[in-house]
Amino acid sequence: MMAWWRKSKPGGAANDERPLETAQAAERLLRRLEWTVVRRLDGLLQGDYRTLMRGAGLDLADLREYQLHDDVRHIDWNVTARLQQPHVRVFTEDREMAAWFVLDLSRSVDFGSGTRAKREISQGFVGVLARLLTRHGNRVGALVYGTELEAVLPPRGGRPQVLQLLHRMARRVPEARGTKAQKGMTRLAELLRSAAAMMPRRSMVFVVSDFLSEPGWEKPLGHLVQRHEVVAVRLFDPLERELPDLGLVPLTDAETGEQMWVDTHDAGFRRRFARIAAEREARLREALARAGVDTLELSTDDDLVDAVVRFADMRRRRVRHGRAAAAMA
Numbered sequence: 418m419m420a421w422w423r424k425s426k427p428g429g430a431a432n433d434e435r436p437l438e439t440a441q442a443a444e445r446l447l448r449r450l451e452w453t454v455v456r457r458l459d460g461l462l463q464g465d466y467r468t469l470m471r472g473a474g475l476d477l478a479d480l481r482e483y484q485l486h487d488d489v490r491h492i493d494w495n496v497t498a499r500l501q502q503p504h505v506r507v508f509t510e511d512r513e514m515a516a517w518f519v520l521d522l523s524r525s526v527d528f529g530s531g532t533r534a535k536r537e538i539s540q541g542f543v544g545v546l547a548r549l550l551t552r553h554g555n556r557v558g559a560l561v562y563g564t565e566l567e568a569v570l571p572p573r574g575g576r577p578q579v580l581q582l583l584h585r586m587a588r589r590v591p592e593a594r595g596t597k598a599q600k601g602m603t604r605l606a607e608l609l610r611s612a613a614a615m616m617p618r619r620s621m622v623f624v625v626s627d628f629l630s631e632p633g634w635e636k637p638l639g640h641l642v643q644r645h646e647v648v649a650v651r652l653f654d655p656l657e658r659e660l661p662d663l664g665l666v667p668l669t670d671a672e673t674g675e676q677m678w679v680d681t682h683d684a685g686f687r688r689r690f691a692r693i694a695a696e697r698e699a700r701l702r703e704a705l706a707r708a709g710v711d712t713l714e715l716s717t718d719d720d721l722v723d724a725v726v727r728f729a730d731m732r733r734r735r736v737r738h739g740r741a742a743a744a745m746a
Contacts, residue, residue: 443583447576450544454721458549461726469549469732480504514621514646515572516550518543518559519612521626522586523603529717530656539625539652540586541721546623547579549725560615561585562608569615605630609637616645624710625650628701638708648728649705649712658694660687711735 480496483503491505520543526535547557551574558572559582568585570578605626612622622645624638641647663681681687705712713728 439587440584442587443580446583454545457722515556516621519624520561522563525627525629530654531718533717535627535652538717544583551575560612566611603630605634606637613641620645622647623650627652635704642709647710649710651714654717659691
């Protein structure tokens with residue numbers, strides 16, 4: 418299998434911050450997100466945060482006589498014909514779900530060709546969404562994966578839980594280059610199987626990963642979808658899709674640590690790189706679609722406000738689709 422090469426970032430050594438320092442960094446990050454992102458979202462979402470946690474599954478709660486304000490799509494025609502009086506179906510929506518963040522923080526998420534790495538955009542998105550959810554009474558939890566499943570945060574509510582989550586993400590730092598722990602690809606299937614085993618109740622699950630992994634994660638993801646409402650938050654960097662003309666540069670495989678020099682001045686090499694990247698993109702999107710998950714693509718040059726608004730729009734479409742499907746059932 419061809420390795421997935423990417424440019425080495427200087428200064429990629431492990432972060433040696435002490436726990437107190439990482440806790441202070443988490444507080445600073447959350448405060449900045451609250452002022453620069455959450456406050457902007459308050460106006461853009463106009464208080465409609467319910468769609469962030471509404472499941473598509475609707476359970477039949479009751480039948481009652483049709484009233485003028487009712488949606489005609491909810492009329493139960495069998496009951497109407499039997500009773501000779503229009504009746505509508507009343508549904509109970511899934512609202513009591515906890516939100517879980519299944520976090521891939523393996524070495525490849527430290528890559529970024531611009532000012533931010535995939536890890537930073539992951540922290541920002543998770544921090545904003547967790548804060549939005551906890552502000553409205555929801556509970557959030559997390560599974561943190563580096564070279565293996567390294568931490569589990571049970572679902573809790575409140576701002577302290579968001580701080581704990583960001584603190585744990587900041588503490589998860591890759592080992593030094595070339596160590597034994599970094600050899601081999603991410604085992605995303607192992608993380609997804611662990612997630613399924615640790616979530617006994619129906620939940621909202623965000624799988625936040627760049628999906629650079631050993632094969633075989635599609636089936637565990639599909640199993641997770643059977644029980645939970647799952648969103649794949651796919652992290653990527655524009656340089657992973659197309660290489661500019663940079664001349665002779667050292668590239669490092671972000672998962673295995675292998676290094677090589679390539680001549681990006683060679684137009685043929687850049688075309689082959691773009692073709693392989695496009696093929697991988699197509700396979701990944703097809704695999705996520707087969708698993709039945711909603712997918713939010715999150716680039717290192719994305720604006721977090723735009724990303725959360727896109728997610729909210731995606732959830733609204735899902736809710737409308739669920740209602741239409743229930744009405745036609």
